[in-house]
Amino acid sequence: MSRLVDTHIHIWNLDQVEYPWLKGNTSILNRTYDLNELEPQRKTTGITSGVLVQAANNAEDTAWMIRTAELHPWITGIVGWLPLQDPAATARILEKEYVPGAKLKGVRHLIHDEPDPRWLLQDTVLESLGLLAAGDIPYDLVGVLPVHIKTALEVAEKWPSLRMVFDHCNQPPIGxxxxxxxxxxxxxxxxxxxxxxxxxxxxxxxxxxxWTAADLEPSIDFVLRHFGVHRCFFGGDWPVSLLAGSYETTWTAYRTLIEKKLDPQAQAKLYHLNAERFYKLPL
Structure with missing residues (x-):
């Protein structure tokens, strides 16, 4: 295996950015997480490149990811935030910042934190999603409820060319x-x-x-059976994943299952080829 892409890494800096979802949070997540902290585990697990993913619905979070990526060449992509409720502002940012050679590769909004689970179906948001579709810029869906999948299906009917990915498999029913x-x-x-x-x-x-790898196996089997090896890829979800064990534990489980089930050619698709194609990552 020559390349292993982690397509889902978070960072946050409580001194630089406001994260509303962390207010009152009493878990280990309620502190600053710097990418340097991940470096030893990244090397141990063999991660060769990574994608930073937004953690707040504001421009400051995206700016912080961009500044961090400039200091860490192994970060080859960023999934940022856009003001999707303002199509004109979205268009301006896309034209200025989502350009060839830039590390901004995708867009996400914390829809699972919105009171309205059908947030994506607002007329203004749909108009902005149309801009993403026109520019062939993918969208990350962070859903946790069945209605989030239903909403995504309606978005797909409106913009069938928009490439979308279900983050975290939209919370599968494990166990x-x-x-x-x-x-x-x-x-x-x-x-x-x-x-x-x-x-x-x-x-x-x-x-x-x-948990063990066996706990995850039915969900992974289901996804591979229906979406195939051409439309799946991996993400470590650090540091949120630390709520359920170490970074190494997460990647060991994923690799154990995949290397048991798939030949090396198919493994390469899940480990890097699909992610590189979806986010248009530099090789």
Whole structure:
């Protein structure tokens, strides 16, 4: 294996950016996380490149990711935030910052923190998503409810050329049965521009650090069966993943399962080729 891309890394700096979701948070997440802290684990796990993903619905978070990426050449892409409710402002930023050679490669909004789970279906937001589709810029879907999948399906009907990825598999039912999640993801898989990010699964198991690779296997099998090896890729979800164990534990579980199931050619698709194609990452 020559390359291993972590497509889902977070950083946050409480002195530089406001993170509303961290207010009152009493977990280990409520502190600044600098990318230098991840470096020893990155080397141990063999990660060769990474994608920083937005952690706040504001421009300051994106600016902080850009500044950090400039200091860490192994960061080859950034999924930033845009004011999607303002199509004119979105257009200006896209024209100025989402340009060839820039590290900004995708867009995300914390839709799971919005009171309205159908937030993406606002007329202004849909107009902005149309700009992403026109520019072939992918969108990360951070959903946690079945209605988030339903909403994504409606977005796909409006903008069928928009490439979208379900972050964290849209919270699969690990250790339990959820026919609605399975039915909706099966429908989503029929749309060729939906991808799945195999990330955050240790946290989704809701066992703290007591989960095993076997706990994740049914969900990974389901996703591979329906979306195929061409539309899946991996993300470590650091530092959120630390709620469920170490960075090394997460990647060991993912690699153990994939290397048991797939030949080296298929493994390469999940480890780097699909991510490089989806986010248009430099090689």
């Amino acid at each position: 339990r049965v959820d026919s609605e999640w399975e039915d909706l993801m099966t429908i989503a898989a029929k749309h060729p521009n939906f991808y799945v990010k195999l990330s955050g699964l240790g946290t989704a198991a809701q066992k703290g650090g007591a």
